[in-house]
Amino acid sequence: MRLSLACLAKPILHGYFRSSCSWRVRIAFALKGVEYDQLPVNLIKDGGQQLTEEYKALNPMQQVPAVEIDGITLSQSLAVIQYIDETRPGPRLLPADPKARAQVRMISDLIASGIQPLQNLYVIQKIGAEKMQWSQHFIDRGFQALEPILKQTAGKYCVGDEISMADICLVPQVYNAERFKVDVGKYPTIKRLNEALLEIEAFQVSHPSRQPDTPDDLRA
Amino acid sequence: MRLSLACLAKPILHGYFRSSCSWRVRIAFALKGVEYDQLPVNLIKDGGQQLTEEYKALNPMQQVPAVEIDGITLSQSLAVIQYIDETRPGPRLLPADPKARAQVRMISDLIASGIQPLQNLYVIQKIGAEKMQWSQHFIDRGFQALEPILKQTAGKYCVGDEISMADICLVPQVYNAERFKVDVGKYPTIKRLNEALLEIEAFQVSHPSRQPDTPDDLRA
Structure with a gap:
């Protein structure tokens, strides 16, 4: 496992409190003990803040979560969770076998x-x-x-x-x-x-x- | 990478020619050069052969594909593909980085x-x-x-x-x-x-x- 300099910047989670896929990522961060910042995207307010051009540039799928981490932006919660698992110390989120x-x-x-x-x-x-x-x-x-x-x-x-x-x-x-x-x-x-x-x-x-x-x- | 004795038995793919998820698994086997047997499950005939009790025991989700491999039965194509990648030689299906x-x-x-x-x-x-x-x-x-x-x-x-x-x-x-x-x-x-x-x-x-x-x- 190799931690690059970019890991020193805290990851940013663009999520929504009630989104089950955002919650998955929050659990993974918590289990690994990774500090991160949250930028809420309200899926209901203003007709859905995930539909703005600004958010679409971050995640073209116009869904939460999107995570800025180590200089890249990832969407799809399981991809994010496995990336966290493969690059951060702490308890394994996938077994060795x-x-x-x-x-x-x-x-x-x-x-x-x-x-x-x-x-x-x-x-x-x-x-x-x-x-x-x-x-x-x-x-x-x-x-x-x-x-x-x-x-x-x-x-x-x-x-x-x-x-x-x-x-x-x-x-x-x-x-x-x-x-x-x-x-x-x-x-x-x-x-x-x-x-x-x-x-x-x-x-x-x-x-x-x-x-x-x-x-x-x-x-x- | 460790190949157990069970790997000597050919995997069995329960799939359907037109199922896109079955096709994913067939591509992975082909890229890795793994020989396997196919047991077709016709999703249309007889009202859907995936709905039989026999098939339900194999994959409770009553979908294709299901793969019998190394003594276990796996469903969900991406789980199968990553298992094949992690246990079989041949070209990587996920990059190292x-x-x-x-x-x-x-x-x-x-x-x-x-x-x-x-x-x-x-x-x-x-x-x-x-x-x-x-x-x-x-x-x-x-x-x-x-x-x-x-x-x-x-x-x-x-x-x-x-x-x-x-x-x-x-x-x-x-x-x-x-x-x-x-x-x-x-x-x-x-x-x-x-x-x-x-x-x-x-x-x-x-x-x-x-x-x-x-x-x-x-x-x-």
Whole structure:
């Protein structure tokens, strides 16, 4: 592992308190003990601050998060998390064993490609009035697949007994599920893991209820 | 890199000729020179062979691909590709430099989380009659973001001059775009990269028109 001079500048996270993908990156920074600055992008205010030309230059996908780090700008939370893992000291976010790494990535991608994209703001805006039912359908579909997989891979956490990128993806997805009134109690392994993870400081300090841009009525 | 005894058994790819995520895995195997067996799962026939209890046990998400490899079963194509890369000799599918790796993952995830999931069969089946318009909208939205990113990162291929996982994601997504009648000519960098990549044997032998389950009328 090699730390270049650029690492001395604090990374900047362009995110939104309630965005599950922004939360993933906040958890990764917290687990690694990396200090960073937050520049909030309000996805609702002014018709969506992610739609400005200024933000589009930073992330052409017009989504959060985008992270300025070591002289480059990265979007896509899993790419950011793995970059942090590969360039910063601290606890590994992906296990050393290739099979366990693959399981961590499988679970992360099941959430990041199979569930979350279907509740993305720009998707549910297109769905319109049925967005609650739509989101519930696809979260339930995803959790029905995730539950038996986690039953096989989980120990104390999603894959074995070490916290990994899979856990970083799970907790914000459960938070989303609760926002969309999915009964998480139907998925005992997901529920147990989520509760265990929420006991950990890195998941608490990064929580949507405790961010600089959290509105007062949602603040913990 | 350590090859265990289980590596001596050929991996089994459960896929579908036209699935863009199955094609990604076929390209990775071809680039690495890994021999594998294919067990086709017809997503249309019999109401969808991915919906059987037998297949659900293999991949609870009821999607292709699923890969049996080294004694474990993996789903999620990017997890499979990175596992192949980390355990098999042959050309790297992710560059050695952490920043370039992060850019490869960013582009891969932009496609795998930001574009492809919205054309997944189980999603467009729910969209119904408007599925063509829906798919075009989200592919265009994604390509509008991908084009300026690739303009910055690309050399001969998506990131610099070496083939990577980003290229493995790009070509099947362009194939999908063409199926949904998106005018790819609007995106000159995407078009150029796709054409260059389709010249390469690994992209040709893995093409949907040349698989064991390709119907005769679609065979090249």
